[in-house]
Amino acid sequence: METLASKKVSIVSPPIMEPKERILHKAHELFNRYGIRSVSMDDIAAQMGMSKKTVYQYFADKEELVNAVFSAIMDDNKCKCVDERDNSDNALHELFQAYDRMQEMFSTMHPSVLFDMEKYHPQTFAKFKAFKNDFLYGIIKTNIERGIAEGLYREDIDVDILSRYRLHSIMLAFNPEVFPNNRTQLLQIEMQLLEHFVYGLATTKGDKLIEKYKKQRTKK
Numbered sequence: 195m196e197t198l199a200s201k202k203v204s205i206v207s208p209p210i211m212e213p214k215e216r217i218l219h220k221a222h223e224l225f226n227r228y229g230i231r232s233v234s235m236d237d238i239a240a241q242m243g244m245s246k247k248t249v250y251q252y253f254a255d256k257e258e259l260v261n262a263v264f265s266a267i268m269d270d271n272k273c274k275c276v277d278e279r280d281n282s283d284n285a286l287h288e289l290f291q292a293y294d295r296m297q298e299m300f301s302t303m304h305p306s307v308l309f310d311m312e313k314y315h316p317q318t319f320a321k322f323k324a325f326k327n328d329f330l331y332g333i334i335k336t337n338i339e340r341g342i343a344e345g346l347y348r349e350d351i352d353v354d355i356l357s358r359y360r361l362h363s364i365m366l367a368f369n370p371e372v373f374p375n376n377r378t379q380l381l382q383i384e385m386q387l388l389e390h391f392v393y394g395l396a397t398t399k400g401d402k403l404i405e406k407y408k409k410q411r412t413k414k
Contacts (some may be wrong), residue, residue: 214252216242222263226302230260230310261318264311268325275333285341286392286400290407293388300367300381308368326361334360338395346400356395363387 211219220242224233235256239246253259274295282288312319335357341347366372367383376383396404 213244213248217249217252217259218263218266221259222267225260225263225307226304229304229306231306231314235259257315257317260311260315261321264318264322268322272325272329275329279333279336284344284346284403285337286346286396286403286407288337288340289388289392290411293385294411296384296388297381300384303380305368305370305376305380308365309370326365330364331357331361341395341400346397346403347395348397351395360391363391 217238221233221238224238224241235246235249238259239249242249249259253262275292278288278291278295282291308319308322311322335353338347338351338353338356342349342351342353364384364387367376367380367387370376373379373383392404393401
C-alpha cells in the first residue's frame with residue numbers, strides 16, 4: 195500500500211498545476227491528515243478557495259475523486275517498487291530502500307484511510323486489494339526468492355507463507371483493535387514489524403548486512 199505520503203506521488207505536479215491536478219493534490223493532503231470519511235467535497239473546495247461547482251466540473255462525486263487519488267498513489271508505488279528492485283545491490287538493500295519509502299508514507303498517513311476506503315468506497319478498495327494481493331505479493335515473493343539465492347535469507351522458509359505473512363503484517367498496523375494508539379504510533383509499529391520480519395528471514399551473512407544498513411541509516 196504506496197506511499198500515501200504527500201511528498202512523492204505522481205499526483206504532485208510542477209509548481210504550476212492545472213485545476214484538476216490541484217484538486218487531486220489537495221484531496222490527497224486532506225485524506226492523509228484527517229482520513230477519507232472526515233473530508234467532504236465542500237472541505238476540499240473551501241481549502242482551495244474555489245466553489246464546489248468547480249470541483250464537480252472535474253470529478254462527478256467523491257467516489258470518483260477518491261478513486262483518482264488512490265489510483266495515482268498505487269501507480270506511483272508500483273514504479274517505486276520496480277525501481278527499488280531493479281536498482282538495488284541485493285535483496286536486503288531493496289528491503290531497506292522500501293523501509294525508507296515507508297517512513298515517508300506513514301509519517302503523514304492517517305491510520306483510518308484504509309478502513310474508510312473499505313467501508314465507504316468499496317470500488318476503490320477493490321482496486322487496492324488487487325494491487326495488494328497481486329502486485330505487492332509478487333514484489334515481496336520475488337524479494338524473498340532473491341534473498342535466498344543470494345544467501346541472505348534462510349533456505350528452509352516457505353516463500354509463499356512468509357510472503358503472505360509480510361503482506362498482511364503491513365496492514366495490521368492500521369487495525370485500531372490491534373493497535374489502539376496507531377494514530378500516533380503508525381510509523382513505529384510498521385518499523386517494528388518490518389524489523390522483526392527481516393531478522394526472522396536472515397542468515398548470518400544477512401544479519402551482518404542488516405547491521406551495516408542500519409548503521410548507514412543512523413548516520414544520515
